[in-house]
Amino acid sequence: MKSKITNQNYGLMRNVDHLMAQCPLKHEIRTTLWKSYIQGLGAKPIKYLTLYSPPLMDVKFLHKMGFISVTNSKYDNVVGVSLDEKAVADTNSQTEHRLELLLEGDINSLLSNADKSIENKKKLFESFPFDVINLDYTDTLHASNKTEELSPHFSAIENLLRLQYKKNKDEFILFITAYAKVDLYNKYFLGDLVKFVKENISHTPNFSSKLNSTFKTKDANEFKKADPNNFFLIGLIKFILRFLKPFNYDIKSGEANWLIRNRQPYESRLLHLAFHIQKYVPAVPKKRTYVGKNVNFVEHKSVRFIRNNFLTLEEKKDYDRLFKLHQNEINELNSMTFELRTPAPKE
Amino acid sequence: MISSNKPEIIPIEVSSRILRHISRGIYRSPAGALKELISNSYDAGATKVTINTNYPSLDTIIITDDGNGISEKSFRKIISQIGFSDKKLGETITVKGDRKEFERQIIGHYGIGLLAIGQLTKEAIIISKTEGTLEGFKADIDFEQFEIVQKNKIKTAVIKDEAELEKLDSSQKAKFPIGECTLQRVRFDKTEKETSFTKIELTLIREDIKRVIKGEQPTKLFPEISKQHVYSANFEEILKLLREKEKKTADTKIKNQRIPRLKEYFYEMLLWELATYSPVAYPGIKEFETDSELESFSKEATKLEFDVVVDGFILKKPYEKYFWSSKKGYKPIVFKWLNEKYYKNNTASAFIVYQPGTMIRPKIMQGVLVRERGVSVGLYDGTFLNYPFNEGTKFNSLTGEIFAQGLSGAMNIDRDSFNQASTEYLEFTDWFHNKLYKVVFPFIKKYQQKKESPSRTKNQELLLKIFELLSKDKQKIRKLEFQELKGEDKKRLKKSGNKLIINTKHKENRLNITQREKLLLAISLITGEYITTEIFDDVSDEIENYKSKLRSDAKR
Numbered sequence: 001m002k003s004k005i006t007n008q009n010y011g012l013m014r015n016v017d018h019l020m021a022q023c024p025l026k027h028e029i030r031t032t033l034w035k036s037y038i039q040g041l042g043a044k045p046i047k048y049l050t051l052y053s054p055p056l057m058d059v060k061f062l063h064k065m066g067f068i069s070v071t072n073s074k075y076d077n078v079v080g081v082s083l084d085e086k087a088v089a090d091t092n093s094q095t096e097h098r099l100e101l102l103l104e105g106d107i108n109s110l111l112s113n114a115d116k117s118i119e120n121k122k123k124l125f126e127s128f129p130f131d132v133i134n135l136d137y138t139d140t141l142h143a144s145n146k147t148e149e150l151s152p153h154f155s156a157i158e159n160l161l162r163l164q165y166k167k168n169k170d171e172f173i174l175f176i177t178a179y180a181k182v183d184l185y186n187k188y189f190l191g192d193l194v195k196f197v198k199e200n201i202s203h204t205p206n207f208s209s210k211l212n213s214t215f216k217t218k219d220a221n222e223f224k225k226a227d228p229n230n231f232f233l234i235g236l237i238k239f240i241l242r243f244l245k246p247f248n249y250d251i252k253s254g255e256a257n258w259l260i261r262n263r264q265p266y267e268s269r270l271l272h273l274a275f276h277i278q279k280y281v282p283a284v285p286k287k288r289t290y291v292g293k294n295v296n297f298v299e300h301k302s303v304r305f306i307r308n309n310f311l312t313l314e315e316k317k318d319y320d321r322l323f324k325l326h327q328n329e330i331n332e333l334n335s336m337t338f339e340l341r342t343p344a345p346k347e
Numbered sequence: 348m349i350s351s352n353k354p355e356i357i358p359i360e361v362s363s364r365i366l367r368h369i370s371r372g373i374y375r376s377p378a379g380a381l382k383e384l385i386s387n388s389y390d391a392g393a394t395k396v397t398i399n400t401n402y403p404s405l406d407t408i409i410i411t412d413d414g415n416g417i418s419e420k421s422f423r424k425i426i427s428q429i430g431f432s433d434k435k436l437g438e439t440i441t442v443k444g445d446r447k448e449f450e451r452q453i454i455g456h457y458g459i460g461l462l463a464i465g466q467l468t469k470e471a472i473i474i475s476k477t478e479g480t481l482e483g484f485k486a487d488i489d490f491e492q493f494e495i496v497q498k499n500k501i502k503t504a505v506i507k508d509e510a511e512l513e514k515l516d517s518s519q520k521a522k523f524p525i526g527e528c529t530l531q532r533v534r535f536d537k538t539e540k541e542t543s544f545t546k547i548e549l550t551l552i553r554e555d556i557k558r559v560i561k562g563e564q565p566t567k568l569f570p571e572i573s574k575q576h577v578y579s580a581n582f583e584e585i586l587k588l589l590r591e592k593e594k595k596t597a598d599t600k601i602k603n604q605r606i607p608r609l610k611e612y613f614y615e616m617l618l619w620e621l622a623t624y625s626p627v628a629y630p631g632i633k634e635f636e637t638d639s640e641l642e643s644f645s646k647e648a649t650k651l652e653f654d655v656v657v658d659g660f661i662l663k664k665p666y667e668k669y670f671w672s673s674k675k676g677y678k679p680i681v682f683k684w685l686n687e688k689y690y691k692n693n694t695a696s697a698f699i700v701y702q703p704g705t706m707i708r709p710k711i712m713q714g715v716l717v718r719e720r721g722v723s724v725g726l727y728d729g730t731f732l733n734y735p736f737n738e739g740t741k742f743n744s745l746t747g748e749i750f751a752q753g754l755s756g757a758m759n760i761d762r763d764s765f766n767q768a769s770t771e772y773l774e775f776t777d778w779f780h781n782k783l784y785k786v787v788f789p790f791i792k793k794y795q796q797k798k799e800s801p802s803r804t805k806n807q808e809l810l811l812k813i814f815e816l817l818s819k820d821k822q823k824i825r826k827l828e829f830q831e832l833k834g835e836d837k838k839r840l841k842k843s844g845n846k847l848i849i850n851t852k853h854k855e856n857r858l859n860i861t862q863r864e865k866l867l868l869a870i871s872l873i874t875g876e877y878i879t880t881e882i883f884d885d886v887s888d889e890i891e892n893y894k895s896k897l898r899s900d901a902k903r
Contacts, residue, residue: 089405
């Protein structure tokens, strides 16, 4: 079933996008997590796929850092996907240069067979592969009202991995951002996560012992109840890693950052995931007599994410400190539009 | 009724209906109205003007310039009396350029910029500030000839019904109100004392303007093209898109498909028009750089130090690199004239580019463009200012620009066309036609005689090969087919029964539709046979008619 975003949702998402664009906590994630992962790729300039979020702070920031080049008044090798006419207009008007390619549509449906815009789909497919893919979603990855087995978000992740693989991309960075409030997720999806964690506890001794030493639990359901956020993080990573295996991808490194918006009446949590993905190269067997299959056990690497020290940024705790640190740069990036800057009259 | 023999003096006045009509818009297109606002920025000494159309949503259009700004006093005069202007014809202003100050001759003097705004939007906000003060003004403008309607829950402006408007015209007023303006003084931060600017926000764009820019008006005829937004990364890509679209259209003609022409790309055409109209620089390609034939024209345009950026597209005069490349083995030929007097002390400079053996693409560039103080008056004129002789297809291979001085008085109010019955214009066209008659066309004729067009040679060669084959074989050809013979790249022709196959895999056999028609006509005329093809059934009647005409001519 095609994911349907109503006009009302568009408005909401725009507001969230706008908030996040100006947010010093988000900028901290740009300047630490995203920057360090892109640096780790060692490629300059990069080919970059990004989602709608005017004023495209990520593109401007990466350009400032030298990861994105500009020639002939365009950001080279940057492909953006914007939801609708208005989003396309905003994206264009709030940047200093134009993107190499800007497509109107929902990334999830453009990457699946659901979208009827053949022309845009074709252009997106042709622009693969990318060095960095930034799925900076501002909603849940599998909402409670979605009935399909694999949500449009996960289908999109699977499809883009397929496209990277088809275009022989051996190494790239994948950023995934999503709302991580467990109550907002589909119950069957959460059931799957419990199942995966349960399997790992019973079949992978490493997983079981690390979970026990870090979170003092050996039961998936109990873990979900006692620490839903960390349960969700580990389960989700395991779920995503499962997508890598069919395309023979492995992870070189991975990281997670929490962004907690708790200055508003309803607390919301955004989970920022970063993966350095590379082609799986089987290790050379120690004994030459070994004739078994070389299997890519990428899922087992979810053990690495059993930690309770991921960077957690909270509005209540960190906003003022990060505001001081990043405000100048945020203002600078915000004002980078093609329009002439004019002073605003005093109130 | 005249009551006595005493002569009576009666004032001649303009009806309010006429004023109402003028106030609703005098510009041919949205580009024409935007051009007026760009011209105003130019006259305000701006070096940069940005236009943000917010395409494809077109919710608001924002025009910002770094010119001298408007004082509150001047603005009061402008709104209270549209058509009033402090600007005088031929006046110059001082521009703060990148490196030094320089003088710029202004281009407008009617003071009708507000009419351009009124043609595009119902509501607008103007904020402006002059240098050396912390005060400026903010004006909220509302034009009364529009009404607001809701379309898909979105507010949009449509023009009021003509009959409704006429009810308002009955009053006999010395001045004619077309809207309201709420003016307020505003203060800026002390760090902005030396800043000057004007920002115009068109906040409620007319529905019809949106339709024109988006190209939604031919929806009924061509529903399939109603919503084609093509993304272009920069202005060069737009020029390429417009050129290639024509090629695609020409190619599709072969398959007998009916597809809309170049103007399918309405938004791109708007940008092309603005680039053509505006006094912006030529693109940085070698034909316009130092020591090139057109260097002097490029220098003049660069000297104006005026940039126009629309939706992030940096507009340049619309010449692509491709334009100057060799086509069919021939490079474009340039004719130029510098600072020649055409009437009294009025001078003109011009260049004409001839592309031998091919037509100028995109077609909208065929013709000549007249610029007065760098700003074009209308678009490329394919009649070459009504050149009195027929030069056939040679016109299609020519393009050029004339930079004239002294034509301001001959321009119509929208600055899009000339009053053809003005002395300056008549003398100017005489000067230009003389150049075409004595220099350009004689050169082209000689050039064409000297070097046959490669396409004609290609056709002749193929024709000779066909006759060579026919002379060896007595069997008549009844059918001609263009077919790709796989694996036979080097074979030009193949005979199969009474059918002759022209192998399109052979590079010399790749003929366009006109070349194919000509080839068929030639074979048919020479052999005297009726030949059919799957493609040219529709032209066989024409061939027969042509043959009978030749026969009757011969008899006579």
